[in-house]
Amino acid sequence: xxxxxxxxxLFPGLFVxxxxxxxxxIFTIRLSLSGWNSYTPEMNFIGITNYIRLFTDDxxxxxxxxxxxFLSVTTVIxxxxxxxxxxxxxxxxxxxxxxxxxxxxxxxxxxxxIMTVIWRTFFHESLGPVNDLLGGFGVKPILWxxxxxxxxxxxxxxxxxxxxxxxxxxxxxxxxxLPKEPFLxxxxxxxSPFRKFVYVTFPLMAPISIGAIIxxxxxxxxxxxxxxxxxSGGPGTATETSSFYIYIKGLREFQMGYAATLSFTYLVIMxxxxxxxxxxxxxxxxxx
Amino acid sequence: MSKLYTFLKYFFITFWTVFVVAPxxxxxxxxxxxxxxxxxxxxxxxxxxxxxTLEGWRVLIKSPAKGGVDIVEPYFNSIxxxxxxxxxxxxxxxxxxxxxxxxxxxxxxxxxxxxxxxFISQRIMPPIVLSIPFxxxxxxxxxxxxxxxxxxxxxxxxxxxxxxxxxDFFNRVPKELDETxxxxxxNPYQAFYKVVLPNSIPGLIVAGMFCIIFGWIxxxxxxxxxFTEVQLLPVKVVALNSSITPWWSLSASALVSxxxxxxxxxxxxxxxxxxxxxxxxx
Numbered sequence: 001x002x003x004x005x006x007x008x009x010l011f012p013g014l015f016v017x018x019x020x021x022x023x024x025x026i027f028t029i030r031l032s033l034s035g036w037n038s039y040t041p042e043m044n045f046i047g048i049t050n051y052i053r054l055f056t057d058d059x060x061x062x063x064x065x066x067x068x069x070f071l072s073v074t075t076v077i078x079x080x081x082x083x084x085x086x087x088x089x090x091x092x093x094x095x096x097x098x099x100x101x102x103x104x105x106x107x108x109x110x111x112x113x114i115m116t117v118i119w120r121t122f123f124h125e126s127l128g129p130v131n132d133l134l135g136g137f138g139v140k141p142i143l144w145x146x147x148x149x150x151x152x153x154x155x156x157x158x159x160x161x162x163x164x165x166x167x168x169x170x171x172x173x174x175x176x177x178l179p180k181e182p183f184l185x186x187x188x189x190x191x192s193p194f195r196k197f198v199y200v201t202f203p204l205m206a207p208i209s210i211g212a213i214i215x216x217x218x219x220x221x222x223x224x225x226x227x228x229x230x231x232s233g234g235p236g237t238a239t240e241t242s243s244f245y246i247y248i249k250g251l252r253e254f255q256m257g258y259a260a261t262l263s264f265t266y267l268v269i270m271x272x273x274x275x276x277x278x279x280x281x282x283x284x285x286x287x288x
Numbered sequence: 289m290s291k292l293y294t295f296l297k298y299f300f301i302t303f304w305t306v307f308v309v310a311p312x313x314x315x316x317x318x319x320x321x322x323x324x325x326x327x328x329x330x331x332x333x334x335x336x337x338x339x340x341t342l343e344g345w346r347v348l349i350k351s352p353a354k355g356g357v358d359i360v361e362p363y364f365n366s367i368x369x370x371x372x373x374x375x376x377x378x379x380x381x382x383x384x385x386x387x388x389x390x391x392x393x394x395x396x397x398x399x400x401x402x403x404x405x406x407f408i409s410q411r412i413m414p415p416i417v418l419s420i421p422f423x424x425x426x427x428x429x430x431x432x433x434x435x436x437x438x439x440x441x442x443x444x445x446x447x448x449x450x451x452x453x454x455x456d457f458f459n460r461v462p463k464e465l466d467e468t469x470x471x472x473x474x475n476p477y478q479a480f481y482k483v484v485l486p487n488s489i490p491g492l493i494v495a496g497m498f499c500i501i502f503g504w505i506x507x508x509x510x511x512x513x514x515f516t517e518v519q520l521l522p523v524k525v526v527a528l529n530s531s532i533t534p535w536w537s538l539s540a541s542a543l544v545s546x547x548x549x550x551x552x553x554x555x556x557x558x559x560x561x562x563x564x565x566x567x568x569x570x
Contacts, residue, residue, distance in 0.1 A: 005476040006391035013384030013447060014403070017410065020444050024421035031421070086304060089297055102557045103305050109549040113507040113522045114542045118315045121535055129314055132330035161307065172560060193293070215411075222414045225507045229526060243416040250420050251512065263417040270412055 031260035038254040050261035060237065061245055061262060065269070068241040071152065072220035075159040080213055082160065083167030088201075091175045101172070108165035116229040119158050120145070148238035151231050155239050158226050163219070167212055174208030175201075206285040214278050221270055242266050312543075319344045319539035326535045344536030348544065359524055359541050366504065366521040366545075369435055373442035374499035378492065380443075381407075381450025386480060388451075389458035390466065407451040410444060415508045418444070423512060433517045441509050446499040453498060457491030458484070494559065497552055504549055521545045 035046045054061060090100050107115070122128050123144035131141045144154045182204065186196045224243040227233060233240035233248070240248075246266065250259030317332055325331050325338030334340040347357050387393075388404050422441055423432070431437035461484060469479035485492075510520040519527075525545055528538045 006387050006393070008477075009383045009387035009391070009480075010393070010403070013380035013407075013451070016380055016443065017407065017447055020440060021410070021418075023425055024418050027421040027425065028417065082304070085300065089301055098557060098561060100301060100305065101560060102553050103308055105553040105556055106550055107308055109501060109553050110546040111505040111507065111522050111549075114525050114545050115311060117526060117528075117538060118311050118542050121318065121538070122311055122314055127326065127330060129330055129332065161311075169556065169560075176560065193290075218412050221412075224415065228508075243414050246416045247419075250416075251423075256420060259420055263414075263420065266414065267412075267417050270414065271409075274412060 028260045028264050031257055032264050034257040034260075036255075036257040036260075041254075041256075046257070050258050051265070053258065054261055054265060060240075061242070063237070064240045064242045064245040065266070067152075067239070068221065068223065068243075071155060071159070071223060071239075071241065072217060075156050075163070075223075076213060076216045076220050078156070078160050079164045079167045079216060080209070083164045083212075084171050084205075084209075086164070086168050087172040087175055088197075091172065104168050105165050107162050108169070110162075112162050112225045113229050115162065116158060116226050119154075119161075120230055123154055145231055146235050148235055151235060151239050155223075155226055155230060158230060159220070159223065162226070163216065166219075167216055170212040170215070171205070171208065174205055174212075178204050210278070210281050210285055213281060214274070217277060218274060221274070315539040315543055318535050319537075319543060321536050341536075344534070344538075344540040347534075347537045348541055357524070357528060357537055357541060359521065359544065362519045362521045362524040363545075365435060365518055369438045369442060369510075369520065370500055370503035373439045373446055373503050374496060376439070377443050377446035377450045377499055378496055381447045381495070382454050382488075382492065385451050385454030386458055386484065388455050390463070404451065404455055408448050410448045413444075415506075419509060419512045422509070426513060433514050435518055437513060438510060438518070438520070441513065442503050442506065445506060445509075446503055449498045449502060450495045453495040454488075454491055457488060457495075461487055490559065493555075497556060501549060501552060 030043065032050055033045060033047060034043050035049070036043060086104050090097050090104070094100070123130055125131060125141055125143055125145065128144075130144065131139075135141065143150055145151055178201075182200050183196070186200050191199070222243060223241055224247075227239050227241055227244055228247075231239045233244045237245075242262075243266075246259050246262045249255050249262060317334065318326065320334050320340035320342070321331065321338055322341045322343055331337035348359050350357075384407065388400050393400050393403060418441070426432040426434075426437045426440075431440070465487065466476075466479045466484055469483040470476070474482065505522070507522040507526065510523050511526070514520065514523065522545070525538070525541050528534065528541065
């Protein structure tokens with residue numbers, strides 16, 4: 001194959017992407033070394049002052065980061081378990097199979113912020129249907145959005161509703177592409193459904209599962225829209241995630257320099273931790 | 289044992305279906321309410337619980353001057369930005385994916401897989417990290433608050449998806465296909481255009497749908513990078529949420545905004561059932 005043709009195919013996409021991204025990344029690094037804020041909106045040079053502040057004097061960022069880890073890991077585990085269960089259920093013949101498949105896919109097609117606006121009215125503490133229906137069973141009104149602990153679970157519920165379909169889609173596509181022979185062999189051996197799942201389905205699905213979990217973790221680590229509309233990080237800072245905290249510092253308080261420091265550190269942590277998670281998951285789930 | 293399993297299965301499916309559908313039903317019901325039926329007590333069923341009105345739907349087409357919420361223009365803005373960015377991402381992404389699937393690249397320690405990873409890893413980038421420099425970048429070149437500016441940003445969001453799906457897809461298209469075409473006298477571009485592309489339509493459709501989904505549902509960039517000139521649908525709807533919330537028009541506009549993509553769910557399901565998706569996704 002001729003040498004230069006391959007570049008004609010690759011370069012347009014590669015250079016457009018690099019072209020769009022190179023400025024923001026270099027700019028972020030440079031900005032993080034400046035004291036740009038609303039009083040001095042200029043690109044001065046203050047060395048690593050911002051980084052020292054971040055590592056010695058900003059517990060709120062680290063708290064928001066651990067909160068983000070908790071929220072994203074919890075939601076992804078729930079999504080994986082529920083998504084796998086749903087995919088298993090509509091994998092084989094079942095009445096109204098196609099109807100259920102469509103229903104299970106619908107939430108991922110809806111805009112998260114817009115649905116979150118609806119969820120906000122849904123979980124409204126005095127005018128929403130959830131507390132009203134629970135009240136019918138004699139349950140006291142639950143503070144879905146204004147209790148620091150419960151608000152986290154409200155965020156998780158909304159995220160699970162929104163993104164389980166994505167997990168479901170990836171896993172169902174995987175299940176449908178599995179070879180038939182191992183299942184026939186298991187059927188001939190008279191394996192119970194449970195053993196069939198543990199010894200045949202699950203191992204065959206391991207690579208697909210890892211892919212799906214990592215993709216979802218990447219997307220979940222950006223969780224922002226839901227929090228933004230549902231609780232605005234509140235009550236207090238109870239549901240504030242890293243992105244939201246950076247947003248407050250950068251675009252509400254206009255501490256651009258410091259926000260860039262946060263952004264860059266956050267990006268580096270994200271890349272490192274997702275790489276480690278990918279490696280560990282691969283080791284755990286594929287035993288050979 | 290198997291009876292219990294069947295029972296549990298249907299119980300779970302029913303439970304999840306109700307959970308999925310509940311917010312939509314609530315929104316439909318709310319969109320026909322007025323101030324009285326939203327604020328007095330929780331009501332569900334029109335005519336039985338409250339007297340339905342069309343007010344929530346009517347304001348959507350009224351002009352803002354008459355106290356309406358004009359969502360027609362944001363609607364077309366959203367469609368334009370999503371489709372343009374998706375189209376550009378698919379074209380560039382497909383070309384790059386084809387190169388990465390068929391040719392070998394070597395530059396120092398960089399191999400094909402590293403380039404593919406570079407494309408896909410752009411999804412890791414949290415929107416907030418990009419939004420501040422983009423804000424300053426776009427305002428410098430005068431593209432802040434414009435459709436073009438948003439298209440540029442959305443390409444970064446969508447091209448990784450296109451590359452991710454298409455690389456996997458091309459890896460499954462047999463190499464013999466292009467080799468035969470080359471032997472028959474096509475040049476590489478003709479081989480790609482006349483032979484490989486027509487055989488990749490399922491992959492292209494899946495990639496297109498994913499680009500459209502992820503473009504349509506983005507809120508954050510639209511929120512940061514536009515103000516008054518250009519508004520996208522999610523920003524418009526969320527803006528309704530701010531002051532005294534008119535739940536009825538909020539619900540109506542929310543339903544209108546999520547409706548078009550629900551059709552995508554039907555298309556995705558069709559592809560799943562025909563078994564075309566499993567090859568394209570993975």
